[in-house]
Amino acid sequence: MIITISHQKGGVGKSTLAYNVAVELSKKYNVEVIDLDVQQTVTAYNRVRYEMGQKPLPVHIFTTPEELEVYFESLNDETVVIIDSGGFDSSLNRFAMLVSDFLITPVSSEFTEILGLQKYESILKELSEQSGMRIVTNVVLNKTNPNQKKFDDVNEFISSSYHFILMDSMMRRRVDFANSVAYGFSVRELDKKSESAKELKAFVKEIKEKAGINAKKKD
Ligand SMILES: Nc1ncnc2c1ncn2[C@@H]1O[C@H](COP(=O)(O)OP(=O)(O)OP(=O)(O)O)[C@@H](O)[C@H]1O
Numbered sequence: 486m487i488i489t490i491s492h493q494k495g496g497v498g499k500s501t502l503a504y505n506v507a508v509e510l511s512k513k514y515n516v517e518v519i520d521l522d523v524q525q526t527v528t529a530y531n532r533v534r535y536e537m538g539q540k541p542l543p544v545h546i547f548t549t550p551e552e553l554e555v556y557f558e559s560l561n562d563e564t565v566v567i568i569d570s571g572g573f574d575s576s577l578n579r580f581a582m583l584v585s586d587f588l589i590t591p592v593s594s595e596f597t598e599i600l601g602l603q604k605y606e607s608i609l610k611e612l613s614e615q616s617g618m619r620i621v622t623n624v625v626l627n628k629t630n631p632n633q634k635k636f637d638d639v640n641e642f643i644s645s646s647y648h649f650i651l652m653d654s655m656m657r658r659r660v661d662f663a664n665s666v667a668y669g670f671s672v673r674e675l676d677k678k679s680e681s682a683k684e685l686k687a688f689v690k691e692i693k694e695k696a697g698i699n700a701k702k703k704d
């Protein structure tokens with residue numbers, strides 16, 4: 486099972502969500518993380534995790550589609566792979582999108598996000614034409630204002646697109662995301678009862694259901 490967190494726009498929360506989802510899934514499944522970003526954010530988060538005495542995640546860094554392809558050839562069916570892609574368009578990121586079973590795209594609810602999504606939609610369109618498959622991504626609203634109730638603009642745009650599916654879960658803007666990283670924790674490991682922890686739990690549950698993660702659980 487290959488799950489890629491992808492958006493060509495920077496700073497939307499790809500690495501943050503990739504790390505949090507990977508940590509949570511790793512408690513029950515054999516998870517491996519692929520870091521495709523030149524900034525190597527998820528690798529850095531995982532290093533903190535190790536330095537703070539937690540069991541680190543297996544993180545691999547690949548810089549070419551060929552390296553990624555070789556890795557996939559040796560992949561076990563039971564492994565859940567979480568790919569954090571960089572916030573730019575590249576042949577490496579496009580390759581990851583093409584081979585993924587489930588794509589996730591975080592966006593915030595500001596109007597400017599729609600412009601970013603339009604650009605990303607054109608990439609999904611190109612990849613769909615190239616592959617002859619309809620490539621869709623599951624859009625998750627992230628970093629939304631904790632008090633905001635309506636998301637009409639962004640919802641309307643997402644529902645009018647052939648390439649976007651809006652996820653039911655939403656991750657609000659919470660300081661826990663930055664705070665937990667300092668300990669190498671997911672937000673659930675930092676505080677199971679927090680709002681961010683509840684939102685992460687619901688998000689991971691939705692991913693498991695929609696992606697159909699049926700890999701063998703860890704013993
Ligand atoms: N739900 C959230 N609440 C609060 N802060 C968040 C949330 N999600 C992400 N952030 C913060 O937003 C910033 C950008 O997040 P992140 O690095 O995950 O984005 P990215 O999409 O991976 O960026 P890049 O494209 O540069 O790799 C970070 O400071 C992160 O802590």
Ligand SMILES: [Mg+2]
Pocket residue numbers: 499500501522526569570571572
């Ligand atoms: Mg990142």
